[in-house]
Amino acid sequence: MSNYLGLDISLNSTGYAIINDQLDLLGFGFFDYPVLTEKNKTLVYHEKTNLQLAEIKKLIGLINIEEVFIERFSFGSFGSSNAVSVIAEVTGAIKLYLYNISKPYHTIAPLSVKKHITGSGKSKKEDLYDSLLLRYPEIHGCRFDVSDALGVAIAGYEK
Numbered sequence: 001m002s003n004y005l006g007l008d009i010s011l012n013s014t015g016y017a018i019i020n021d022q023l024d025l026l027g028f029g030f031f032d033y034p035v036l037t038e039k040n041k042t043l044v045y046h047e048k049t050n051l052q053l054a055e056i057k058k059l060i061g062l063i064n065i066e067e068v069f070i071e072r073f074s075f076g077s078f079g080s081s082n083a084v085s086v087i088a089e090v091t092g093a094i095k096l097y098l099y100n101i102s103k104p105y106h107t108i109a110p111l112s113v114k115k116h117i118t119g120s121g122k123s124k125k126e127d128l129y130d131s132l133l134l135r136y137p138e139i140h141g142c143r144f145d146v147s148d149a150l151g152v153a154i155a156g157y158e159k
């Protein structure tokens with residue numbers, strides 16, 4: 001049986017979900033990162049990137065992951081272009097890591113994920129969450145980062 005990792009990468013809370021080829025949910029959660037404040041402004045995005053990579057390495061080390069599916073950028077969701085560039089750099093670092101360990105990865109457009117799971121690419125995060133909750137009640141109360149990552153894993157695997 002093969003396992004697949006879905007990632008919804010963000011600056012402060014990256015969601016992940018692990019499924020197998022029977023679409024069983026094996027694990028899910030999110031990596032919480034410190035938000036930049038006056039007290040910790042020395043925590044630059046390089047450190048956040050290292051924290052994310054460490055968590056992903058740990059996941060891949062614990063569970064035999066066949067492929068990784070990463071949600072593509074949703075440029076309309078960001079208030080500033082700086083956020084887009086930082087997420088792009090974090091995602092690039094993760095892709096480089098996956099390449100270096102010969103782990104196949106694919107990116108999936110957010111609209112494709114929504115359409116695959118809900119039937120409409122214009123659905124909201126709440127709709128995606130509600131659709132997934134019907135099959136996976138254990139995600140009840142989770143952040144949208146988790147349901148997005150689960151949607152990415154399912155859409156990526158089934159495509």
